[in-house]
Amino acid sequence: MAYLDDDDGVPASLIFRRGYSYTYNDLILHPGLINFPADAVDLSTRLSRNIHLAVPCVASPMDTVSEAAMAVAMAALGAVAVVHCNTEAHIQAAIVRAAKARRLPFVSSVPIFSLASAPSLADFAGHDYALVTERGDSLSKLLGVAVAADATNPSAPLSDYMRPAPRSASSSFDFEQASAFLADENLDYAPLLSEEGEAIDLITTKDVERIRSYPKLGKPSLGADGKFIVAASIGTREDDKRRLEQLVQAGANAIVIDSSQGNSTYQIDMIKYAKKMFPQVDVIGGNVVTIAQAQNLIASGVDGLRVGMGSGSICTTQEVCAVGRGQATAVYKVASYANDQNVPVIADGGISFSGHIVKALALGASTVMMGSFLAGSHETPGAYEYKDGHRVKKYRGMGSLEAMTKGSDARYLGDTLKLKVAQGVVGTVADKGSVLRLIPYTMQAVKQGFQDLGASSLQSAHDLLRADALRMEVRTGAAQVEGGIHGLMSYEKKPF
Numbered sequence: 053m054a055y056l057d058d059d060d061g062v063p064a065s066l067i068f069r070r071g072y073s074y075t076y077n078d079l080i081l082h083p084g085l086i087n088f089p090a091d092a093v094d095l096s097t098r099l100s101r102n103i104h105l106a107v108p109c110v111a112s113p114m115d116t117v118s119e120a121a122m123a124v125a126m127a128a129l130g131a132v133a134v135v136h137c138n139t140e141a142h143i144q145a146a147i148v149r150a151a152k153a154r155r156l157p158f159v160s161s162v163p164i165f166s167l168a169s170a171p172s173l174a175d176f177a178g179h180d181y182a183l184v185t186e187r188g189d190s191l192s193k194l195l196g197v198a199v200a201a202d203a204t205n206p207s208a209p210l211s212d213y214m215r216p217a218p219r220s221a222s223s224s225f226d227f228e229q230a231s232a233f234l235a236d237e238n239l240d241y242a243p244l245l246s247e248e249g250e251a252i253d254l255i256t257t258k259d260v261e262r263i264r265s266y267p268k269l270g271k272p273s274l275g276a277d278g279k280f281i282v283a284a285s286i287g288t289r290e291d292d293k294r295r296l297e298q299l300v301q302a303g304a305n306a307i308v309i310d311s312s313q314g315n316s317t318y319q320i321d322m323i324k325y326a327k328k329m330f331p332q333v334d335v336i337g338g339n340v341v342t343i344a345q346a347q348n349l350i351a352s353g354v355d356g357l358r359v360g361m362g363s364g365s366i367c368t369t370q371e372v373c374a375v376g377r378g379q380a381t382a383v384y385k386v387a388s389y390a391n392d393q394n395v396p397v398i399a400d401g402g403i404s405f406s407g408h409i410v411k412a413l414a415l416g417a418s419t420v421m422m423g424s425f426l427a428g429s430h431e432t433p434g435a436y437e438y439k440d441g442h443r444v445k446k447y448r449g450m451g452s453l454e455a456m457t458k459g460s461d462a463r464y465l466g467d468t469l470k471l472k473v474a475q476g477v478v479g480t481v482a483d484k485g486s487v488l489r490l491i492p493y494t495m496q497a498v499k500q501g502f503q504d505l506g507a508s509s510l511q512s513a514h515d516l517l518r519a520d521a522l523r524m525e526v527r528t529g530a531a532q533v534e535g536g537i538h539g540l541m542s543y544e545k546k547p548f
């Protein structure tokens with residue numbers, strides 16, 4: 053019989069009672085009993101009432117994070133991305149459609165030309181091949197392929213050297229089917245065509261080798277339509293109703309209503325409208341950090357809640373507006389209410405490493421939403437640049453001046469509000485490689501954390517939390533220093 057000491061750690065229900073706003077770093081979770089291997093930990097979860105995921109990770113709706121490439125990679129991994137709305141509605145819908153047209157874990161971004169064009173080698177943008185279609189864009193009839201090595205004379209029209217397309221693969225092929233197709237047909241590359249014969253993409257043996265170098269893909273996130281699950285964000289303005297309709301037509305499985313303070317009549321009206329018009333699509337509301345806010349949105353019919361205000365790495369909301377909450381407290385409080393209402397919680401922002409994910413999930417979240425953690429990966433929009441010898445990509449807050457003047461102008465500056473005040477910054481993050489590698493390694497670390505807790509699944513972690521069996525403590529400043537790397541002259545931190 054285990055020796056029980058009331059003070060041998062305290063349950064969350066006591067920790068979060070004292071009028072402090074705690075963040076992940078303030079807390080340390082206590083170990084439980086290990087009686088299963090780390091590989092046996094089941095991290096499967098729900099994004100929202102009706103959307104099941106094998107991997108509890110969500111890519112933020114930000115224009116330096118989530119477009120088609122992130123959406124297909126995350127869905128192929130068993131996770132999900134929320135396509136941002138900082139662009140015209142028809143472009144956002146086209147991104148959702150492009151992601152849902154694929155079953156491969158990547159978007160190759162091969163150039164697509166029309167027969168009348170005369171591309172230069174530079175127009176191939178480093179690709180060995182390009183597709184030639186009737187209209188010169190995707191979702192148009194495939195005419196043939198262009199090979200970069202043939203583009204020696206920039207004034208020569210493509211019709212002079214276009215090659216007939218080799219046998220095409222179906223865009224509904226997953227990675228294993230597509231790589232088997234290339235091998236069986238003995239091809240170096242193959243166009244991917246939709247059932248209607250439209251050009252979707254192109255796969256090469258180089259792509260196959262690259263994907264094979266990553267950890268094996270698990271169970272993908274697939275909707276009832278058999279296609280990748282893709283979510284998309286909208287705002288709460290009148291014209292967001294038209295955006296919503298276009299996104300639903302494009303096949304979006306979930307709609308995230310994107311706001312820093314979700315407890316508004318604007319959002320409540322939009323939730324009701326969306327649920328009435330498209331009851332088959334899950335609506336995720338937010339952001340909220342208190343039970344009172346959550347109550348309003350749940351009463352309005354949301355299927356999921358996004359939690360976090362000012363906790364993001366690029367967020368200045370707490371500095372600018374003085375409003376928000378420590379992320380650990382916010383997640384615990386909102387989840388303790390929402391989980392009772394069968395509404396899953398997304399812990400949004402402030403995830404810097406795998407331990408933060410363990411803490412967010414152990415405190416009641418069903419998924420974590422990440423911006424900076426995924427920023428700088430191959431799958432994010434934007435090009436790499438070099439800064440002080442480091443390969444970096446831009447990452448910016450959606451409330452930064454730069455992002456606001458790009459697309460969300462109407463949202464911030466329209467109507468009566470004419471003075472721009474930023475609630476976010478623009479920065480850079482290091483190259484993270486592919487999320488197809490980053491997420492599996494990170495999830496392995498999260499499984500090891502769950503094993504340490506003695507929780508063999510996300511459900512079991514939530515059960516331990518509710519039963520007050522999960523113990524934890526607040527760390528002093530010195531304990532936090534002790535928990536990090538210290539006392540070394542120099543070191544190299546290589547996580548995997």
Ligand SMILES: NC(=O)C1=CN([C@@H]2O[C@H](COP(=O)(O)OP(=O)(O)OC[C@H]3O[C@@H](n4cnc5c(N)ncnc54)[C@H](O)[C@@H]3O)[C@@H](O)[C@H]2O)C=CC1
Binds near residue numbers: 290311362451464467
């Ligand atoms: N999670 C966080 O801590 C934060 C996130 N952000 C991100 O920045 C972006 C923008 O967030 P917000 O500025 O909160 O966007 P928002 O669209 O909720 O609010 C912008 C402004 O428009 C007003 N507004 C919204 N709907 C309206 C309507 N129908 N009629 C009249 N006025 C209306 C709002 O009250 C607010 O003043 C999002 O991507 C959000 O996720 C920004 C700050 C903090």
Ligand SMILES: O=c1[nH]c(=O)c2[nH+]cn([C@@H]3O[C@H](COP(=O)(O)O)[C@@H](O)[C@H]3O)c2[nH]1
Binds near residue numbers: 369400423425
């Ligand atoms: O105060 C803010 N100003 C902004 O400009 C901004 N842009 C994004 N977000 C929120 O931050 C989350 C991503 O946070 P991380 O980089 O820490 O993952 C995202 O998922 C958002 O919730 C913002 N918050």
Ligand SMILES: [K+]
Binds near residue numbers: 362
């Ligand atoms: K912050």
